[in-house]
Each structure stands twice: as C-alpha cells, then as structure tokens.
Amino acid sequence: MLSITKTIIMKRTITPLVAFCLMAATSFAQTTIVLQPGPADGKDAEIFSCVSCGYAGNNYGTKRDLNAIAWTKNGNNSNVRSLIQFDLSGIPANAFINSATLSLYFNPTSEEGKHYCFPHSNSSYLERITSNWNETTVTWNNQPTTTSQNRVSLGGTTSSTQSFTNINVKQLIIDSRNNPATSFGFMLRLQQEHKFKKLIFASSDNSTAAIRPKLTITYTVPAPINGGHPMARLDGGQTITSLSIFPNPVSETATIQLPDEAGNGVVKVEVFNILGKLCNWMETNVNADRIVKFDASDLQQGVYVVKVFCNEKVYAQRIVVE
Numbered sequence: 576m577l578s579i580t581k582t583i584i585m586k587r588t589i590t591p592l593v594a595f596c597l598m599a600a601t602s603f604a605q606t607t608i609v610l611q612p613g614p615a616d617g618k619d620a621e622i623f624s625c626v627s628c629g630y631a632g633n634n635y636g637t638k639r640d641l642n643a644i645a646w647t648k649n650g651n652n653s654n655v656r657s658l659i660q661f662d663l664s665g666i667p668a669n670a671f672i673n674s675a676t677l678s679l680y681f682n683p684t685s686e687e688g689k690h691y692c693f694p695h696s697n698s699s700y701l702e703r704i705t706s707n708w709n710e711t712t713v714t715w716n717n718q719p720t721t722t723s724q725n726r727v728s729l730g731g732t733t734s735s736t737q738s739f740t741n742i743n744v745k746q747l748i749i750d751s752r753n754n755p756a757t758s759f760g761f762m763l764r765l766q767q768e769h770k771f772k773k774l775i776f777a778s779s780d781n782s783t784a785a786i787r788p789k790l791t792i793t794y795t796v797p798a799p800i801n802g803g804h805p806m807a808r809l810d811g812g813q814t815i816t817s818l819s820i821f822p823n824p825v826s827e828t829a830t831i832q833l834p835d836e837a838g839n840g841v842v843k844v845e846v847f848n849i850l851g852k853l854c855n856w857m858e859t860n861v862n863a864d865r866i867v868k869f870d871a872s873d874l875q876q877g878v879y880v881v882k883v884f885c886n887e888k889v890y891a892q893r894i895v896v897e
Contacts, residue, residue, distance in 0.1 A: 605794070605795045606670075606793070606794055606795070607792070607793045608665060608666070608791070608792050609789060609790070609791050610661045610662065610789070610790040610791075610792070611779075611788070612661070612662075612779050612787070613779055613784060613787060614637075614779060614780045616662075616779075617779025617780065617787065618659065618660045618661075618662075618710045618760070618779070619636075619657065619659040619660070619710065619779050619780070619788065620634070620635055620657070620658050620708075620713050621635040621642060621655055621656070621657050621778075622635065622655070622656050622658065622718050623635065623654070623655055623715055624652065624653060624654040624655070625648050625651050625653035625654075626651075627649070627651045628648045628649065628651060628653060630648075630653065630715065631714060631715040631716050632714050632716050633714060634711060634712055634713060636711050636712075637780050639685070639777065639778055639781045640657075640682055640686075640775060640777065640778055640781075641657045641682075641763065641776040641777060641778040642655050642657055642687060642763075642774055642775050642776065643655060643657060643697075643699050643763050643764050643765045643773075643774040644687065644773045645765055645767070645770050645771065645772045645773075646770055646771060646772075647770055647771075652770065654768045656715075656718070656762055656763065656764040657762070657763040657776075657778070658704060658708060658713065658718075658719070658760060658761070658762050658763075659760050659763070659778075659779075659788055660704070660708075660760025660761070661760065661790045663748070663751065663792075666792065666794055667796050669796060669819055670794040670795065671794060671795045671796075671822075671824055671895065672745060672748055672752070672792065672794050672822070673793045673794055673795060673824075674743075674745055674791075674792070674793045675743070675744050675745040675747070675748040675749075675790065675791070675792045675793075676740075676741040676742060676743060676745075676790070676791050677701070677741075677742045677744045677761075677791075678738070678739070678742070678788070679738065679739045679740075679742070679776040679777075680738045680776060680777050680785075680787070680788075680789075681737060681738045681775060681776060681777070681786070682775055682778075682781060682786065683736065685775045687773060687775050688773070688775065689735035689773070690735045690736070690737060690773055690775055691735065691772065691773040692732065692772045693771050695769065695772070696730070696731030696766075696772075697731045697732055697772040697773065698728065698730050698731045698765070698766045698767075699728075699764060699766055699774055700723075700726050700727065700728060700762075700763075700765075700766055701727040701729065701742065701761045701762070701763055702721040702723060702726040702761065702764070703721060703724070703725070703747050703750055703751060703758060703760075703761060704720070704721050704758070704759040705719070705720045705721060705722050705758065706719040706720045706757070707719065707759050719762075722757075724750065725746040725750055726747075727747065728766070729742065739776075744790075749821075749822045752821065752822075763776075818833055818883060818891070819831070819832040819892070820832070820892050820894055823894050824895040824897040825894055825895070825896055825897070826871070826872070826896065826897050827872045828868055828869070828870055828871070829869055829881075829894065830867070830868055831844070831866065831867040831868070831869065831881070832865065832866055833861060833865040833866070833883065833890060834865070834890070835865065836888070837861065837865055837885045837886060837888060837890065838885070838886050839861055839863065839865070840860070840861060840885060840886055841858060841860055841861075842859060842860070842861045842867055842883055842884060843856065843857070843858050843885075844856060844858075844859070844867060844881065844882070844884075845882045845883075845884075846869075846874065846880070846881050846882075846894075847879060847880045847882070848878075848879055849878055849879070854874060854879065855869075855871075855873065861885060867883065871894070871896055874896045875896065876896055876897055877895075878893060878895055878896075879893065879894050879895075879896060880892070880893050880894075
C-alpha cells in the first residue's frame, strides 16, 4: 500500500508544464527525400572564364557535365566552375534537418576526359550561392556571388574516375533554409584555380539518370502540440501557440521566428527541460522582423521546450540540443 500511495502522490504532483515537456520528448516522424532531377526539372550550369576564347559571355546551362577545371585554351587560362540548385520547397518549414548528403558521379562520356591534377591537388570547395541566377542566362561574366561560410572542402581525387558520394552538406542545407533570401544552391570550384586540374562529374542534363547529382535529406517534423491541437492551455490558463525555431537541432545560437500576430516589444524567453525545470531565460526586444536570438550553448544535449512571452501572449516549441 505504501508504494501505491507514493505512486499516486507522484502522479498528482506532475504540473501542466511538466506534462507539456514530457509530450515534447515523444518520437518525431522521420522522412527521407531523394532529389535527383533530370533535364526537365534540374537546375545546373557551367561557367567558363576564358574571355579571349569568347567563353566568358556564353551560357552553358545544358551541358551534360558538372565540372571544375583549371586549364588553358589556345594559350589562354580557362577556368570552369559549376552551379547547381535543388528545390527544397517540399521540406516542411518546421522540419529538423537530421542529415543531408550530396553525391556527384564521374561522367564517363565527358568530352573533357577524366579527373586530372598536376602538379598539385584538384581539391575543391562547395560554397553556398548567395544571389539569384538563371540556368539559361548565367555566364562567367554575370556569375552569382557565394559565401565561404560553412563551405565544404573536398579532398583531391585518388583515381581518374572517382565519384564523390555522400558529401556531408547538412550545414549548407540548414544555412539555405535559415537564409532563403540569400540561398540559391551550391557552386563547385577548385580551391586553387591553377593549371592543370580537372574534376569531371555528370550534370542533371546527362542522359544517364543514375549519375545525375543526387541530394538526400533526412528530416523530422515534431508532432503538433497537445496531441494535434494547435493550441494548448498551460500554467493556469495561459494559451500556448507554436512558433518556429531554427536551426533545430541546435548546438549554439538559435533563431526564434515569432508569428506576425506577436507584434513588437519586450519578450521573455524561458527554456525548460523535460522535467519542467527552468534551465535558461532572457529578456530582449523583438525586432521588426519578429526575430529573437538566444544562446543554447550552455544547455546539455536533450529535448527542451522554449516558451516566449510577448504582448500578453505565450508561444512555445520544442527544440533538440545536440
């Protein structure tokens, strides 16, 4: 009887907030999507630097190659870079990106031959493109801008027909989702554009579907708050509405995007663990874009609930700290 009594007392002492936090620890629905578009729906292009050859102003949006080259043409330096953009619109806005890998396959029918490097490595970068571009009009002369932030460094080839599979581009995808106004795919370029180097991959215009660029993304979407209801009532009748937090999972700084209805003003942010313990809090002013930043670097790995108080409204969402 004593043990039963203890059990009853424990159940009665679970607060609404604790119950809500425990719901936050429930499993997420995991989804994997594979994007490997073809000529009709793919977006990629090569750009050539050779001005005297007439290449710098030409568009090469239908090439079957996706190359990075430093070579010569009629004695003139001729560099090649490649651009590619995948359609990420099918990923829900509140999804957590668990993994993202890009596979680039050697093109055995390329007119450029095989991978090559002499006298130095043909190592390369994948960089996030930060300005818009059009597959049918992009050239070397009007090429889009890129950022080196979180760019992926690829080592040189170890064989002349090597494919680069499962390149980890998770952070680039997260950056792209966090900054949609300045994210337009990736640029592949040599780290050192000094002759003689070649990377020869297939593009989405290649006739062989299996070797077209492939992006594989696994994500999870949290279950709706309160078992599917958009609103939950916690803490003595407060109305809790979900909000967007990214990146999620987070390891350092997270961005809270409040809905339009939140308005401006002072906000209070509270972070609770799954036992309902207050682990962190802050007060700050929300800007005109209704964006709030908070530091999660001091939190241990696990599942938390973030509550934001703004203009007599309360917003909440679960986060995963990794």
